[in-house]
Amino acid sequence: xxxxAFTADLIEAGCDxxxxxxxxxxxxxxxxxxxxxxxxxxxxxxKRLSAKQRxxxxxxxEEQALAYAVAEVSNQQIDEINILxxxxxxxxxxxxxxxxxxxxxxxxxxxxxxxxxxxxxxIIKGDQKYFSxxxxxxxxxxxxxxxxxxLAQESPQYGWERNVGYPTSAHRQAIxxxxxxxxxxxxxxxxK
Numbered sequence: 001x002x003x004x005a006f007t008a009d010l011i012e013a014g015c016d017x018x019x020x021x022x023x024x025x026x027x028x029x030x031x032x033x034x035x036x037x038x039x040x041x042x043x044x045x046x047k048r049l050s051a052k053q054r055x056x057x058x059x060x061x062e063e064q065a066l067a068y069a070v071a072e073v074s075n076q077q078i079d080e081i082n083i084l085x086x087x088x089x090x091x092x093x094x095x096x097x098x099x100x101x102x103x104x105x106x107x108x109x110x111x112x113x114x115x116x117x118x119x120x121x122x123i124i125k126g127d128q129k130y131f132s133x134x135x136x137x138x139x140x141x142x143x144x145x146x147x148x149x150x151l152a153q154e155s156p157q158y159g160w161e162r163n164v165g166y167p168t169s170a171h172r173q174a175i176x177x178x179x180x181x182x183x184x185x186x187x188x189x190x191x192k
Contacts, residue, residue: 002044002131005036006106006121013067013095013102014132015112017087018046018140022165023175023190024158024183025148026072027083029090030139033067033100034132043134045127046141054142061135068135069097070143079187088113094136108133155181 006012017029043061046054062068071093078086095105095115105112105120108127112120126133145164152160158174158181165171165183167190175184175191184191 016136024165030136031094
């Protein structure tokens with residue numbers, strides 16, 4: 001079972017992003033503040049859950065969270081500032097959108113760009129250790145998957161409804177055959 005909180009008394013926001021390794025679409029981040037006593041029997045890293053489970057969890061997270069927000073940084077901005085900086089920026093945008101200011105930020109991974117003067121804690125595999133980070137991972141992944149499924153209707157040849165922009169062999173072959181779209185990340189090797 002994941003942990004409900006990192007501290008006993010601070011307002012904690014869990015932060016995670018999705019889409020860093022994709023060839024197309026934005027990078028998306030979420031920030032979630034959960035009640036200190038929050039527990040859930042199946043909530044974990046979004047990649048370990050089915051689409052059906054994630055869809056149900058989004059409803060529960062949005063109902064029970066004290067605050068939550070999802071934000072994206074476009075593929076054009078990714079090309080301008082690089083994917084790592086874009087990931088940090090997406091997390092900052094999500095934190096900006098929270099209706100409650102956190103006193104501590106729990107970040108999935110090993111790097112983060114400081115957010116004003118709010119302390120942060122980087123936690124490797126944090127989405128498998130803390131409910132707030134797992135909740136952020138579910139919100140971000142569900143949002144991004146839905147977006148890529150919508151974009152797949154505009155550009156069906158790339159299979160985004162299945163690969164959501166990741167560099168699968170089918171996606172790479174479609175790029176070779178059809179070129180890139182305005183949603184592709186031109187700075188990524190797989191798009192050149």
